Amino acid sequence: MAIANFQEIDKKQQERWEKAKLFSAPRLPKTGKKFYCLDMFPYPSGQGLHVGHPEGYTASDIVSRYKRMNGYDVLHPMGWDAFGLPAENYAIATGVHPRITTQKNIDNFRRQIKSFGMAYDWDREIDTTSPDYYKWTQWIFLQLYKKGLAYQSTVPINWCPSCKTGLANEEVFNGRCERCQTPIEKKNLRQWMLKITAYAERLLEDLEGLDWPASTLMMQRNWIGKSEGAEVDFKVEGKAETIRVFTTRPDTLFGATYMVLAPEHELVEKITSPEQKAAVEAYRKEAAAKNEFERADAEKEKTGVFTGAYAVNPLNGKKIPVWIADYVLTGYGTGAIMAVPAHDDRDYAFAKKFGLDIIEVIKSEQGVAEKAFTGDGELINSDFLNGMRVAQSKAAIIKYMQEKGFGKAKTTYRLRDWVFSRQRYWGEPIPIVHCEKCGVVPLPESELPLRLPEVEKFEPSGTGESPLANITEWVNTTCPHCGGPAKRETNTMPQWAGSCWYYLRYMDNKNQNALVDPEIEKAYGPVDCYIGGAEHAVLHLLYSRFWHKVLYDLGVVHTKEPYAKLRHQGMILAFSYRDEAGNYHTYEEIDFSDPANPKLKANGAKLTSMIEKMSKSKKNVINPDDILKEYGADAFRAYEMFMGPFDASKPWDMRGIEGVSRFLKRVYSWADDLKVSKDAKLPKEVEILKHKTVKKVSEDIESFSFNTAVSALMIYFNELSKYKEVDENSFEVFLKLLHPFAPHITEEIWQNAGHETFLLNERWPSYNKELLLEEQIEIGVQINGKIKDRVKLSADSDKAAHEKAALGSEKIQNLLKGQNIIKIIVVPGKMVSIVARPS
């Protein structure tokens, strides 16, 4: 019996595949059946791959190989999302140019990914930092600019004082910078913005036809945040000003007892009375000093100040006071609200605190003495709306307002325009010049790519300008329009830019004349299956859909959506072990002989195990290189798939991989000793099991149930391995089914069996439905809902046969003595349930 050296097999087969260019996709699909299977490409960090990366890559690899064996032309590429802060921060700290670090990291990532034997077409590799690539990122920016979708604006942006750059709303979490956790400040800066809001409705509507996880669709919907309501104008008493508010509850207009403006609202100064001026000023200052996080804390007590002004309710002419309060946000709606304390929780809390009126306008059992009522009900105290329900009165009041001219139906979105510029070096230069005479002038397309110039210092200036601003010979240029002196834009694009459209470039990555050849795009687009982490549910996936729609409008792509099917891999966690003193211990220090109570080898201390995220401080980080060295690529791949459901977060268990590794070793040594002959005939049950396994594995791959697919393969092998001599078909079917999960070892066995072909070019096995019906199955027999016996019959038995078999059981007959059978329920293939009562 040969002992497999998996590392050697991995290397040998990978070299064979590479030499044969086995994974290269044709320029155009030849078969008429194409499958584009895409992984979210990684940021090549200095730490190298972690075990989470290969989880998604293995899944996409299995799907790709499966589709290929089913006769598809499969496009399965890989590349690098290589602009970004870590390389730049590293440059600031060490002076090493980001290009050098990035190249080194890419080489390391490529080496690691190749070591897993992934079926990528490496000729299609892309790198977002290559001028050949970012030429087209810049080209898309120019198209956005021409369509009026890119504009400059001086906006109070989220400013990270540590990264010294502006951040998009999407990059701010709990008022802190997503990357460095520093609390965000507000800073006014000139920024490039992308008008993603112009596409809000389409981004929302087109979610409809996507095969995406429901939770991701939900998050996108919430992020776009469509809300239908009305805008209503309130006159300010004794002034010319009008306050416009947005409300989703125009039906409660008769219940409006005060108004609130955001502290930053432009009308505040104009309407504030002299007596209130000091208080208002003080409050505005206070609000400005608070950071986003403090202001957004919904739990805190409401604060606010009366402006001294009154507005007039346009329905009944009633005077209501105008306040300012920071629970009203500038960025949403109109930055002003009509407050209906009876039917809004926040308004209620505010009114209670400041002793403002509460007028009930919707009837409810509970009333509004204790808290606001936000449900549906009948309108009261509302003149011509009385007696209507909420929906009906909304329509009626909007119609009335439109007739009278003080309000109208209005849809708002939570989605904001995208702050698209960064004050950074390591990003795509924005292809714009600022001319003294002509103003903003886009570069002609012929001047692309606009290359990133060399700099000596990578620090952002901290004043809001990027390091590029210091390179005068680059900044100073001539205007492409008038030829006069001009300055280049020194902002660069955010990291998201390159990943917005990369799936298109893989299709045609060497094209010098177009982003992608339209013929090729038509043939390969859209992405049929997209795999990556759920953390991109609203960032990358929304931006990318936005750009795709713009490209669709330009005729560059032929589908409305870029990614037809999307699946997320779960996060891989790890067991960590902590002793009573709170110190973490590495796996090497732990004696696992008693798993219920692992002991430290060193001192025998009692440990508690926890499932946590991998982190150095918890000493539970798993390095893929180490695993590969010990177990080989196939065991790694198969274990990652076997651990648990693909989309669930699950812990890496150092002992768990042993099982899969043993399985593969057994497969190898069994095949090594095996006699494959034409005459060998396996028992019928084994033959049926083969067909069952083909069905199960095929269906499981389609549904991303890789864990149960591996399990089915183990079950089949446990049976098959009892035989030293098998027929050719059984042997080959098993190898083919296992191949996507463990490509190296199966290819090795295939080759050892005398084949010079590759398994990937073999056809995926099919199964015989009729044969499955001949299986002998065991069904349960219940009496009054309790299982009392089990009987065997063939899978195609009819109901009568089920009943006969159940009543034929001696045990059942004994139990039924002295009982009257009231009813017999037969579920074919599952069970027979007998309802009986004592006679």
Add this chain to the structure above:
RNA sequence: GGGCUGGUGGCGGAAUUGGUAGACGCGACAGACUUAAAAUCUGUUGAUCGCAAGAUCGUGGGGGUUCGAGUCCCCCCCUGCCCACCA
């Protein structure tokens, strides 16, 4: 506070539309092989009672619907993730 997940043996996890709970793997125990150990192979392994046949209990807790509930309904507890004053 809101939304979305999930809660099944010592552990990771299986279980179409309600239909034999615990597949598969790990670990553990016993045995074989070995001078010995590792590796490998074979068997056992939800709990309780029992010599056994077998019985009873059992999917976070409590109720309900049903011949039958991990799965459906109501109430409650807990975990994880996301969002967080969105008018």
